[in-house]
Amino acid sequence: MSAFVHCLSHTPLVGYVDPAPQVLAEVDGVIDAARERIARFDPQLVVLFAPDHYNGFFYDVMPAFCIGMAAHAIGDFDTAAGPLDVPKALAESCAQAVLDAGVDAAVSYRMQVDHGFAQPLELLLGGLQRCPVIPVFINSVAVPLPSFKRARLLGEAIGQWAKALDKRVLFLASGGLSHQPPVPELAKVDARMADRLMGSGRQLPADERQARQNRVIQAARAFVEDPNSLHPLNPAWDQQFLDSLEQGRMRDLDSLGNDALSALAGKSTHEVKTWVAAFAALSAFGPYQTEGRYYRPIPEWIAGFGALGAQPLPPHP
Ligand SMILES: O=C(O)/C=C/C(=O)/C=C/C=C(\O)C(=O)O
Numbered sequence: 001m002s003a004f005v006h007c008l009s010h011t012p013l014v015g016y017v018d019p020a021p022q023v024l025a026e027v028d029g030v031i032d033a034a035r036e037r038i039a040r041f042d043p044q045l046v047v048l049f050a051p052d053h054y055n056g057f058f059y060d061v062m063p064a065f066c067i068g069m070a071a072h073a074i075g076d077f078d079t080a081a082g083p084l085d086v087p088k089a090l091a092e093s094c095a096q097a098v099l100d101a102g103v104d105a106a107v108s109y110r111m112q113v114d115h116g117f118a119q120p121l122e123l124l125l126g127g128l129q130r131c132p133v134i135p136v137f138i139n140s141v142a143v144p145l146p147s148f149k150r151a152r153l154l155g156e157a158i159g160q161w162a163k164a165l166d167k168r169v170l171f172l173a174s175g176g177l178s179h180q181p182p183v184p185e186l187a188k189v190d191a192r193m194a195d196r197l198m199g200s201g202r203q204l205p206a207d208e209r210q211a212r213q214n215r216v217i218q219a220a221r222a223f224v225e226d227p228n229s230l231h232p233l234n235p236a237w238d239q240q241f242l243d244s245l246e247q248g249r250m251r252d253l254d255s256l257g258n259d260a261l262s263a264l265a266g267k268s269t270h271e272v273k274t275w276v277a278a279f280a281a282l283s284a285f286g287p288y289q290t291e292g293r294y295y296r297p298i299p300e301w302i303a304g305f306g307a308l309g310a311q312p313l314p315p316h317p
């Protein structure tokens with residue numbers, strides 16, 4: 001039994017609206033280094049904490065958390081499409097353990113996921129099917145949202161379950177840090193879009209999918225020109241958040257409410273709850289040391305873009 005963590009921001013805008021070549025090369029270097037560390041760890045099981053952007057989870061039934069027993073990626077923004085390699089019996093055992101620990105996660109035997117899940121699997125493992133993966137959805141955009149505390153407890157429960165396996169387990173987290181791309185909000189959209197958010201968007205017509213992607217791309221171009229056209233990035237908050245994880249102070253975030261977090265760092269920053277869950281899972285294996293910390297605000301991707309890895313400290317002799 002051993003564990004490893006890697007948390008990485010995602011962006012659907014890579015390849016569409018890119019930063020300067022030296023920034024792109026810097027990010028590529030960060031991802032390459034993480035991929036090498038993960039390859040050396042050679043995971044036998046991945047638990048991937050990630051959000052959705054109204055591509056797989058809708059307001060017909062919106063869970064705070066959902067564990068996939070089977071899953072497929074839709075391939076939005078040119079990310080990989082197709083089934084993930086979900087080990088069903090292990091996922092069922094994980095879900096049971098989470099409920100037994102008092103965290104009421106939903107389950108799905110037909111989970112539909114978007115770039116939030118596909119991108120880290122592609123970038124860090126080389127594809128959707130390279131390693132058995134249990135997908136764990138954390139609702140990060142559709143209010144009402146779960147709290148930092150519940151995300152931490154979810155992670156701790158999964159960490160305790162993983163610790164009892166005789167496996168090398170990699171915890172991945174996808175998303176964040178400060179950012180607010182133009183994801184629709186139920187309270188602000190017209191009837192047609194509300195219907196999409198309530199479930200008819202599960203199979204989006206191609207022209208609507210294209211229009212939706214174009215809207216995000218246009219918003220990114222405008223944000224580069226005018227940082228006040230969207231909620232501004234917040235590098236100071238992002239660094240403070242990374243410090244909290246590095247120092248194992250996930251509990252300190254419990255008292256930060258969701259409205260306060262949105263005001264600090266934008267309405268999509270709730271994706272960082274995936275990072276809290278992943279680090280909480282690792283903490284079940286004891287004290288840890290971090291590695292590969294990276295941060296840069298990248299307006300072209302509407303993102304405070306970061307990475308942070310960690311592994312348990314070796315036991316004292
Ligand atoms: O405008 C829409 O309908 C959809 C927008 C997105 O899917 C935006 C996603 C952006 C991210 O994943 C991100 O975390 O920046």
Ligand SMILES: [Fe+2]
Nearest residue numbers: 010116175271
């Ligand atoms: Fe996202």
